[in-house]
Amino acid sequence: MFEHFDNPRQLLEYRIGSAISMEQDSLSMLGELEQAAQSEDIKEMFRHHADETRHQMKNLDQVCQELEISAAEEPSQTTKGLSREGTSLIRKSDESLLDSVVLSAALETEHTEIAAYQSLICLADALGLKQIEELLTENLGQEQHTSEELYSKLKTVSAAV
Ligand SMILES: [Fe+2]
Ligand SMILES: [Fe+2]
Numbered sequence: 001m002f003e004h005f006d007n008p009r010q011l012l013e014y015r016i017g018s019a020i021s022m023e024q025d026s027l028s029m030l031g032e033l034e035q036a037a038q039s040e041d042i043k044e045m046f047r048h049h050a051d052e053t054r055h056q057m058k059n060l061d062q063v064c065q066e067l068e069i070s071a072a073e074e075p076s077q078t079t080k081g082l083s084r085e086g087t088s089l090i091r092k093s094d095e096s097l098l099d100s101v102v103l104s105a106a107l108e109t110e111h112t113e114i115a116a117y118q119s120l121i122c123l124a125d126a127l128g129l130k131q132i133e134e135l136l137t138e139n140l141g142q143e144q145h146t147s148e149e150l151y152s153k154l155k156t157v158s159a160a161v
Contacts, residue, residue: 017074025079110147
């Protein structure tokens with residue numbers, strides 16, 4: 001999109017592109033984690049967040065429309081790395097550890113998403129883009145809520161192993 005950034009608007013546009021691929025990576029990862037999860041309630045947690053993720057992608061489309069940019073995707077190296085790490089741990093782990101493994105993998109992804117949205121919100125706020133800030137804040141709230149649910153579940157599952 002840009003070779004060199006010299007203003008916050010360019011940075012925001014580029015990082016929205018990264019957020020789009022971050023959400024795509026998250027969505028495919030949620031499907032993989034759901035398959036590997038052993039407990040039905042954990043599978044349901046991942047299905048619910050996959051629905052939220054689809055909604056987040058629509059919000060990002062809306063952000064692109066507001067910015068009058070095409071939804072150019074910039075690869076998110078972080079979520080691609082987390083996805084590879086999650087897949088590898090699933091393969092290496094005994095069934096009895098899989099719920100703990102998938103919850104940890106999801107939690108790490110949520111923390112990445114939270115940081116990405118917090119950074120985007122700061123840029124949108126600095127540029128006075130209120131509507132965009134609201135859309136990003138809705139996504140952030142879903143990631144934060146999911147992160148809390150995952151952490152709580154991970155503590156329960158870990159205590160039981
Ligand atoms: Fe997300
Ligand atoms: Fe998420």
